Amino acid sequence: MIRKEDIGCIKLCDLIDDYPFTVSFFEDNGIETGTAMNMTLKEIFDSYSVDETEDMVLDFDRVCENLAEFINQMLSFLSEDEKIHSITIHPGRDKSGNPEGFSDLKISRGEVISIVGPTGSGKSRLLGDIEWVAQADTPTGRRVMVNGEVPDAKWRFSTSTKLVAQLSQNMNFVMDLTVYEFIKLHAESRMVEDAENVITRIIEQGNELAGEKFTPETAITSLSGGQSRALMIADTAILSRSPIILIDEIENAGIDRKKALALLLTEEKIVLMATHDPILALMGDKRIVIKNGGIAGIIETTDEERSILVELEKLDRKILSYRTALRSGEILSEIK
């Protein structure tokens, strides 16, 4: 812990020695470090003219407060070894005020839960409740426990410890970077130590999932839909610290969905999957059925359903192989 009262009297070079991550703080806040290494923040601010202070758009007190807050956040982030094993949802009520149709639902790492229900039935609210770790303080009255206990407020408010990472169909890459640069940027923001290795692994895994290969030098904006989703999933699985991954439909084309789920599970994520697709819905260990804003029931995938899934997957492969054949100009013949 560092106190804001002390921070102004420490030389920049000492601050940076002790907390190397403050370099980016100074940079992003427009504080020139190059020539001022032997000065304290107080001395630096004292040396500014009135005009310069106004140009900084920050005053000394605010900078000290922010820097102390930032260092303390980073220290707790870096020392964190607290693991999330499970989340538990305690029932609330649906839109009409009726109690929900389940008793406590515990979801553990490595589990896949599908969420089914018509559009507008309340899937987003459920995910919202989880992300906000609701404590009977949202319209549904649900409570969400982390590791069986009432969770710390940091799960709500801290940017570095978000419970839920989200992957959805209409997401795009908007940055103008290559695959390598992009993952590097993400790795830096996550303070990953072994960045090069992590980057290589993500690109490998992304290529495993994508039908068509891409290289580290490919611009992310020129990736195909399937490649983008593959890279997003690999990146989220490996780099995101959020223990829960929420998937809002994964389209079939250009990506191996089974492998994608397997990757998320080897990274010990809790996977929640909102879907209308029967194959995805049955891939879950359980499925949550949502009606009228509430959870109407929780169904465990039955053995019969698992055998139906095998049939569905055969069909799916058949459609895919026809697709591939048509794309490469072949004439179709019955596949047995």
Next chain:
Amino acid sequence: MNLVTFSGPPSSGKTSVILKTIDSLKQRGLSVGVAKFDCLYTDDDVIYGKAGVPVKKGISGSLCPDHYFVSNIEEVLQWGLDNGFDVLISESAGLCNRCSPYIKEVRAVCVIDNLSGVNTPKKIGPMLKSADIVVITKGDIVSQAEREVFAARVNMVNPSAVIMNINGLTGQGCYELSTIIYMEDEKLETLLGKKLRFPMPSALCSYCLGETRIGQDYQMGNVRKIDMEDKK
């Protein structure tokens, strides 16, 4: 009454976020009014009107929108009190990225969007750096990685703020926002005696007074020049 100031770059989603947040406040039986400040044009008053939200519109025209804001906010607050609102929301666009329409001890929310680029947080002044709550919108259309990088960059320039990702279209996150912007025991009667969090962009030069001619001879008052000498 509670006063909450919202600001953010144009088209970042302020109005959508505010409208969805008002829905949540109304569901709890609270009455809400909005004061919309803009520079040249806004039809947001129509949008608020349609949603049944009482609205006061102010167009700054040829004046600096921030200066206009601070010259009018006390009167707007009194309008809110006269109307018996529980919550008054002021919405203003941060037109020059240097804007700072925040008042000490009055909750300040800055709305910015994921599409504006990862370097944007360090380009925005007090509007972002001194906000209590930073709402990041348009997360539904960018990748998880970009959302995380963007939020980390915002956290870097304003570590003390609560940072929330909100979807202005579906309203996901607005209920949560509504719970942290309204304080039941807060009874604001006047802003007299309160202070801005940071000085506003200042200028008082010949061009402020209507000068249109270009050239050193016509520049008077608070004028600043680019340093054209190359640093050795």
